[in-house]
Amino acid sequence: MDITPIALVLMTATSDHSPNPPLPYEGYVFAHQHLLGIADISEHDITYLLDRADAAVEISRQVEKKKVALRGRTQINLFFEASTRTQSSFELAGKRLGADVMNMSVGSSSVKKGETLIDTAMTLNAMRPDILVVRHQSAGATELLAQKVGCCVVNGGDGAHEHPTQALLDALTIRRHKGGIARKTVAICGDILHSRVARSNIMLLNALGARVRVIAPSTLLPAGVEQLGVEVFNRMEEGLPGCDVVMMLRLQRERMAGALIPSVREYFQFFGLDRKRLAMAEPDALVMHPGPMNRGVEISSDVADGAQSVIQEQVEMGVALRMAVMETLVERFDQINSTTGGQDD
Numbered sequence: 256m257d258i259t260p261i262a263l264v265l266m267t268a269t270s271d272h273s274p275n276p277p278l279p280y281e282g283y284v285f286a287h288q289h290l291l292g293i294a295d296i297s298e299h300d301i302t303y304l305l306d307r308a309d310a311a312v313e314i315s316r317q318v319e320k321k322k323v324a325l326r327g328r329t330q331i332n333l334f335f336e337a338s339t340r341t342q343s344s345f346e347l348a349g350k351r352l353g354a355d356v357m358n359m360s361v362g363s364s365s366v367k368k369g370e371t372l373i374d375t376a377m378t379l380n381a382m383r384p385d386i387l388v389v390r391h392q393s394a395g396a397t398e399l400l401a402q403k404v405g406c407c408v409v410n411g412g413d414g415a416h417e418h419p420t421q422a423l424l425d426a427l428t429i430r431r432h433k434g435g436i437a438r439k440t441v442a443i444c445g446d447i448l449h450s451r452v453a454r455s456n457i458m459l460l461n462a463l464g465a466r467v468r469v470i471a472p473s474t475l476l477p478a479g480v481e482q483l484g485v486e487v488f489n490r491m492e493e494g495l496p497g498c499d500v501v502m503m504l505r506l507q508r509e510r511m512a513g514a515l516i517p518s519v520r521e522y523f524q525f526f527g528l529d530r531k532r533l534a535m536a537e538p539d540a541l542v543m544h545p546g547p548m549n550r551g552v553e554i555s556s557d558v559a560d561g562a563q564s565v566i567q568e569q570v571e572m573g574v575a576l577r578m579a580v581m582e583t584l585v586e587r588f589d590q591i592n593s594t595t596g597g598q599d600d
């Protein structure tokens with residue numbers, strides 16, 4: 256297989272807009288049909304997507320926001336779980352790339368009538384989409400679906416497993432503020448146990464050389480969390496000093512089987528991020544949250560809206576990052592199909 260042409264496409268695609276020095280992309284090929292998790296991609300893939308997202312930020316800030324990269328293509332957002340920002344972010348990203356975007360939420364689909372995940376996927380596949388964005392309440396569902404369809408699949412969050420585009424957009428936000436990720440100290444605080452955002456972030460931040468801490472009560476930490484390459488703290492007062500980034504997570508009460516916290520009030524008292532606690536981190540520490548936020552539960556309103564908060568910017572970065580991901584996957588898919596006559600791996 257001749258891989259040179261796509262490498263050239265990728266080089267030109269990034270070099271014009273990126274504010275970062277160009278990486279040595281020569282010979283580099285994004286080698287994946289799907290984006291299912293951070294666990295599957297390399298450090299180089301991550302940096303490539305972030306560089307490309309930087310270019311998409313510039314496009315999104317123009318008055319005229321439309322590109323033609325996905326013109327004539329069909330993107331289906333298949334969401335089995337409630338979502339506001341992720342679904343609308345993928346929708347806007349697809350539209351800015353020129354794709355036709357269809358949103359399918361479970362509430363209005365045949366899944367309510369008992370159709371299986373695979374049947375739904377096969378039905379949608381028969382409509383010949385180019386990209387399927389899937390969110391599902393079960394870990395591994397997106398991967399299963401990807402095995403059954405002929406297009407590119409992006410994981411929009413599967414159970415407590417992975418949420419790769421969230422971790423990538425978080426890294427993009429950090430990188431643009433701090434100039435890089437390596438050697439930065441990042442604390443991920445709160446409900447680590449149920450959080451796909453935490454899992455994907457831990458892998459990504461480690462891959463880029465950050466020092467990752469988790470701060471949570473032991474009931475909200477998965478067994479063996481240290482093996483993911485994090486330092487574990489059970490008290491905010493111990494984990495926050497020296498942090499360059501404080502990432503707060505929502506208490507995912509819908510995923511909690513029993514009482515893992517005594518009460519919401521007590522949780523805020525010990526694990527909520529308020530001004531006093533934030534002052535323990537570095538003075539220029541970024542405050543992040545993937546949303547949806549529960550003000551007064553994991554974060555106080557003044558911190559969420561304060562000068563150190565980049566929560567709104569995360570939303571902006573989300574659209575750009577998803578543009579970069581979908582553009583990259585489709586480009587690579589086209590390239591493989593034109594060189595192999597459709598025989599993809």
Ligand code: NCD
Pocket residue numbers: 340341412418421451452504505507545546547
């Ligand atoms: C997160 C999710 O759905 O995993 N939100 C998001 O994608 N922006 C986190 C959460 O639900 O708390």
